[in-house]
Amino acid sequence: DIQMTQSPSSLSASVGDRVTITCRASQGISNYLAWFQQRPGKAPKSLIYAASHLQSGVPSRFSGFGSGTDFTLTISSLQPEDFATYYCQQYSSYPLTFGGGTKVEIK
């Protein structure tokens, strides 16, 4: 199974900050990586697919980068609605696996 390791597991940041979350795969997954945002009590929402492609309707302050084993999600200027938990997920091979999540909290 491919293990997905996110770091950090949590972070505190202020509105307007630039935030970067890292996701590392235990083996190469090409660009078969997605990122999700989950607000408390809500369903996950897709942000990015194929490592760097923004889903329709997602603000351009979100961006994804990477290929192979190392990936990043960057929020260029944190907004109040961005405080949430973020997950990466590989869809290169079965079982599909998620990272443990990164909780972004208000400083």
Place this chain on the structure above:
Amino acid sequence: EVQLVESGGGLVQPGGSLRLSCATSGLTFSNYWMSWVRQAPGKGLEWVANINQDESEKYYVDSVKGRFTISRDNAKNSLYLQMNSLRVEDTAVYYCAKGGSHDYWGQGTLVTLSS
């Protein structure tokens, strides 16, 4: 607008069964792989199963193999998860999601195992 609406969750005793449903609209359902993903209380996301367009391919996480069965009815634009021999550790919110990259999600349905 794409909509996925799960139903069928509830309280069940260990060893019992439940059938979850996911009704879809706003997409050509028969064109897409579909998935079930679950989230135990206070925990992260776990992929459970997915199915291809004509049901010829089905995949499961090891912990549910032999107990859960994913299926679909393209005429009804619906996805299903038959869950048998339920265990306490199956307690979770179950989401249906579109595709392998999960680009749309339902609101989830809660399955609670308790004796």
